[in-house]
Amino acid sequence: MNDLWDVARQLWDGRKIILLTTLLFLIIGGGYSLYKKLTVIPEYESRVTLHLDPPSPESTTELFTGSAFLTEVMHIPLIDPGTGQRIRLKEILIQKTKPPQATINGLSRRILLNPGSSGILNLSVIMQDPLLAPQLADSVAQTVVIFLVEFKTQRAQMNLQYLASRCREAEATYEQSIKALTGFYDHHAKKISGNDTIALKLLQDEKKLRYNVYTELALQFEKDAETAQKEIPIIKVIDHATVAFQNNKQETGKISMIMLFLGFTAGMWIVLGRNSFARYRKTANRKLE
Helix, strand or coil, rough: HHHHHHHHHHHCCCCCHHHHHHHHHHHHHHHHHHHHHHHCCCEEEEEEEEECCCCCCCCCHHCCCHHHHHHHCCEEEEECCCCCCCHHHHHHHHHHCCCCCCCCCHCCCCCCEECCCCCCCEEEEEEEECCCCHHHHHHHHHHHHHHHHHHHHHHHHHHHHHHHHHHHHHHHHHHHHHHHHHHHHHCCCCCCHHHHHHHHHHHHHHHHHHHHHHHHHHHHHHHHHHHHHCCCCEEEEEECCCCCCEECCCCCHHHHHHHHHHHHHHHHHHHHHHHHHHHHHHHHHHHHH
């Protein structure tokens, strides 16, 4: 108990040092906040919510990271808030973004897609102008609708074309086996020996195998064609672009509280450390005497 009272007394005696240290930390925190406020370029975010049926987060992510989609977005026309004229996004990223970011990589960091549950897609667009962010968010959402349907349709067509070519190849080989079997019968119409019987069985087995391959591929083609029609996505915009909000705004209150705590703590340690050092020197001097 006496030790606690001793610590409290030391802190009270060194209250000026604690106050000065706390004030110094608050000044440093205020200077840092002012520096960030003057130097950090504001970034404004707008969000759009879409719904995809059936859900396909893998293909959607693949679409968003593809250069074809991002290149198309680069050419989206927007209305310049300053002049009221229509201008392409690429030119805006060159003229009105610091530093200029008219590249695919730069654009990919400004358009973010977070697939949610049950086919929900959360689209976020970040720009340095609060009026351009909602414009771009709605435009990107419409581009997503068009591109995703085309993407799924083209992929289904490519799969069907590949399967159709496999079916034609299997059909051709099946027809060749029929011709080979027919030729064998024509050549051995009068008499079939023991060796010929083995050859005949091999031809019949080959014909059966090729027929099974052909019919299996044909059934798979019909099944995939039916599935492809069902899997063409239906994508809708549920919530249009929100009013843009600054997503890199400095939290001066939070910084002040942190610096207040650090300054007060540092002041206490300075006071207690100084007193401990003084007692140590006093004890050491007594021993020397």
